[in-house]
Amino acid sequence: MAGRVLGAITVAATSGLALLALAIPASAHTPTSKAECVADKAVVSVKLKAYARQGNTIVVKDGETELVNTSFGDSYEKSWTTPGDVAHTFTITVKASDGNQHNYSKTHKVDACVKPTSSSSTTPTTTTTTSPVETTPPSSTSESTPPAEVTTTTTPASSSSETVPVTTTTTPVAGGGGEAQPPLASTGASPGWALLAGLGLVGAGAGAVFVVRRKRAA
Numbered sequence: 285m286a287g288r289v290l291g292a293i294t295v296a297a298t299s300g301l302a303l304l305a306l307a308i309p310a311s312a313h314t315p316t317s318k319a320e321c322v323a324d325k326a327v328v329s330v331k332l333k334a335y336a337r338q339g340n341t342i343v344v345k346d347g348e349t350e351l352v353n354t355s356f357g358d359s360y361e362k363s364w365t366t367p368g369d370v371a372h373t374f375t376i377t378v379k380a381s382d383g384n385q386h387n388y389s390k391t392h393k394v395d396a397c398v399k400p401t402s403s404s405s406t407t408p409t410t411t412t413t414t415s416p417v418e419t420t421p422p423s424s425t426s427e428s429t430p431p432a433e434v435t436t437t438t439t440p441a442s443s444s445s446e447t448v449p450v451t452t453t454t455t456p457v458a459g460g461g462g463e464a465q466p467p468l469a470s471t472g473a474s475p476g477w478a479l480l481a482g483l484g485l486v487g488a489g490a491g492a493v494f495v496v497r498r499k500r501a502a
Contacts, residue, residue, distance in 0.1 A: 344375070
């Protein structure tokens with residue numbers, strides 16, 4: 285009788301210890317996670333301890349991008365480094381194989397670790413100075429035209445003591461850059477005929493003088 289009682293106590297104690305051994309890991313699930321800036325980078329890290337030996341899963345996302353999607357045993361620990369010039373939203377989802385009460389879900393938001401530097405670019409302004417060009421008007425030299433020279437030539441009449449004067453007018457051309465004199469108007473008379481007419485007048489005058497002297501002598 286005493287042996288049976290001792291055996292029952294032993295079985296109960298063993299069963300209790302087994303249940304306690306199973307209960308301790310179940311109640312010791314320890315999930316931790318964080319996200320922060322490290323050396324101008326955004327770093328997210330996860331640490332899971334005292335989970336069931338198999339069947340647990342973890343999914344880590346950066347926005348809509350999956351960083352990891354895998355299963356793990358009684359523990360899991362890892363970190364991910366992402367660019368620090370933009371903001372990040374990390375989501376961590378852990379599902380425990382020994383009950384939904386041990387699942388873990390966390391969201392971490394990290395602002396941009398590197399602040400953008402505002403670089404103001406100054407466009408140099410080029411000023412062009414235009415010097416006025418001095419223009420010297422051409423010197424207009426107005427030279428006066430010298431007066432016409434009048435030359436009087438005396439031609440002696442044949443067989444007479446009287447002389448008939450012949451006047452010739454010469455108009456010099458102004459030089460040294462002066463303006464050219466306008467040409468004489470064309471009258472249609474030939475210079476040769478004018479010379480012959482002049483000689484005829486001189487001869488007629490000489491003949492008239494000769495006739496007058498003959499009349500006086502007579």
